[in-house]
Amino acid sequence: MKVTEHIEQAKGETLVSFEVLPPLKGGSMQSIFDILDPMMDFKPPFIDVTYHREEFVYNRRESGFYEKASIRKRPGTVGICAAIMHRYGVDAVPHLICGGFTKEETENALIDLNFLNINNVLALRGDARRFEDKFVPEAEGHHYALDLVEQIQGMNEGIYQDKAIENGASTDFCIGIAGYPEKHFEAPNFESDLYYTKRKIEAGADYIVTQMFFDNTKYFEYVEKCRAVGITVPIIPGLKPITKRYQLNSIPRRFFLNLPEPLVKEIEKAKGSAAIKEAGIEWAIAQCKELKEAGVPCMHFYTMGDWETSKRVIEAVM
Ligand code: FAD
Secondary structure, rough: OOOHHHHHOOOEEOEEEEEOOOOOOOOOHHHHHHHHHHHHHOOOEEEEOOOOOOEEEEEOOOOOOEEEEEEOOOOOHHHHHHHHHHHHOOOOEEEEOOOOHHHHHHHHHHHHHHHHHOEEEEEOOOOOOOOOOOOOOOOOOOOOOOHHHHHHHHOOOOOOOOOOOOOOOOOEEEEEEEEOOHHHOOOOOOOHHHHHHHHHHHHOOOEEEEOOOOOOHHHHHHHHHHHHHHOOOOEEHHHHOOOOOOOHHHHHHHHOOOOHHHHHHHHHOOOOOHHHHHHHHHHHHHHHHHHHHHOOEEEEEOOOHOOOHHHHHHHHHO
16 A cells, blocks of 8 residues: 555554664664564554665775775665565555666666555655765766656656657556755755755655654644645654764764754763663653644654664654
8 A cells, every 4th residue: 555545544643654774784684573573563554664875985905005896785675675565564665766776777676666566665866975075876867856756757657768668557656755844954945945845746756754853843844834835745754762872963963953952951961871762762752742642644763773762652652
């Protein structure tokens, strides 16, 4: 079933969903099941699986020179999606990015997903690789998530990249996109970012999942601004409890967002790692209670390998 159908079927009840990362190469599928098994108590209607582009590394050669090599540390997104659907009978949402894909490779990936009966996809641009100061698409690839949404929507209408294909089978993908309550870091201003978000919806995207936020006001204002420009699709809040002191700096640096002062004070005041974790969990519980009361369609947890924290929060809220 499509993510939007799950939301419709819930008739205003708040759903719970999760995002998992593929294990590092050499890891096992069991590590994903270990995260998801305990989460099945919450009956998530869908589970997202992230996609990770290849990275550049510099290997030192015997001569002393460094050699640039490309590696993919977390492959397996599509296989994990199929395994999740098979084991739990829950819909999987693979993330698909522009980076590292030509349009033809994207088309082939979509064909694989379609044949596996995976009909949800989160369409993203992806970030710049390490050692690159800006996002660089493949020569025959997409520059923006908007172009990727257009390609997926095209396939939903039976249009393939290979123009020789006539009467191509139409796919039926439900397309999610990312949204940024605190603005995407590259956008010159919030309005510009919102303009391109709206363009993605007009191109065929069916719902938005937000970047994590720690101040619900940011989410509520974002929804209001989206509605004001005519974006009517569901806007799913993305959530991540803080559990460690260093995250006070690493989360803003990595995700380009602000942490509210009262949360920062609570974490700074906490003595020891257990107390810090408790403070982060308490904050997330309060956040989720308010979001649920406001009738958000779904609370989407970025588990980042830590299922216990998300579980604690959900148990206190649902
Ligand atoms: P876009 O929508 O392309 O926007 C990128 C920037 O360009 C924005 O500033 C936007 O305002 C601007 N823009 C958009 N369209 C145009 C246009 N046509 N012309 C000019 N400017 C334009 N990354 C991964 O690598 N793998 C993942 O699995 C992954 N999952 C994510 C899940 C969620 C819920 C979120 C919020 C992010 C995720 N990311 C992931 C990170 C994401 O790839 C980055 O945030 C990336 O920098 C932007 O992606 P986007 O899809 O929002 O890009």
